[in-house]
Amino acid sequence: MSTFLMAASQAIAPPYAPPSGVEHVNVRHTERFTVVGNHLSQHPELSLAARGLALHIQSLPPGAKVGIKVLAARLPADSEHRIAEALRELEEHGYLKRIRERSPEGKVYTRTVSYNHPDPAALDKARTQRKSIKPRKPRPTPAPNPNPAPSPAQPAEPAPLPRVPAPTAKKPPRPPLPQPLNPRPQLLQAAALLLVGLQNQDPELRLTEEQINFLAPGVAAWFERDASPAAVRKALTEDLPRPVRFPAQLVRHRLTVSLPSGRSLPAAFRPVPMQNCDGCDRAFRASAPGRCDDCAGEANH
Structure with missing residues (x-):
């Protein structure tokens, strides 16, 4: 009977179960290693x-x-x-x-x-302050002089300088974003595609859909002034500050201050086109076809 119980207990005994969790096998490094907290x-x-x-x-x-x-x-x-x-x-x-x-x-x-510690500057500062705080020894009191010499006259303290108030002038408003003279849908679509592709060239220039819709007219204005997509892309991605915290503001600033000159100049700066006179067929400058000054004068007489 006892033999049967011993055999039964051995048959139902649970198998050996290894402990759960990670098990470390460590080798001591003597070269080419980095200590990390x-x-x-x-x-x-x-x-x-x-x-x-x-x-x-x-x-x-x-x-x-x-x-x-x-x-x-x-x-x-x-x-x-x-x-x-x-x-x-x-x-x-x-x-x-x-x-x-x-x-x-x-x-x-x-x-x-x-930094191998998240705030070494603060730790160094606290350590320096603890070293610098030392108890001061009391200075000995000097014995009174029985024949004191007359003290020299102290120079008068200079009058305090008048305080200059802080400047109160307001900063000038930012210049507006350039706008195209002819905002064609194809032009705005090409400008939006260029802005979307900026993140492929630099991940920090990721723009939202709202920001792209706002900035696209500025890129279209560059296209109207004969700027190629490569030139616009170079102007927006060259020599970027790190990190780029406000990409939309940076793109707006560069589109505004670096706007190139081109055909779409204000009317006051455009050259007057050449025209052929309807009377003598001579070339003259005028905003619209017609007669030159000589032919116009003869017609009036």
Whole structure:
């Protein structure tokens, strides 16, 4: 009987179940490794793309290029738009800073600073303040002089300068967006397609449908002035500030201040066209066909 119970208990015993959850197999690194804090690897608000990009940037040597196009070429599995979004996340949470500076030659470039802690500047500031606060030793009180010398006359304090009120002049209004003289539907459609395609050239120039409808007449005005689509695209995408926080305002500003001259100039600046005189067939300048001054004078006499 006991033998039967032992066999039955062995038959119904549950098989060995391995523990659930992750199991780590760690190898100690002695070269080519990067230390990353859990505040980054387990950040609750950063996407996986942003955390992976931060780890990649922190593993690069100083001076390595980290522009959007360079990172997209180095990381072909991610698009330029995804990399731009990840860089913006890292900036918002204090792991990255991009500073626009101008070289002595006048060229504008972007300096990128990568932080392995989200707020090292605040930590350094607090540490410096703790070191600088030291208890002051009381100064010894000097003994009174039995024969004090007369103190020299103190110079009079200068009169305070009058306060200059802050300027109250209002800023001049922004110039209006250029408008085409002949807003044909084909022209506005071509302008809208150009604005939609800007995000393909730079992901930070993504515009909403409402913004495209508002800016399309400005692009059409450039087309009327003999500007090619390539010239308009270059004017809107060349030497952009980083990051582009307000793409619609930037495009509006460039369309307005860089508007080229062309055939659609104001009437006061247009040259008077040449006409052939109906009387003597000589060429003369006039806004409409007719007779020259000599033939018109003879007809009046």
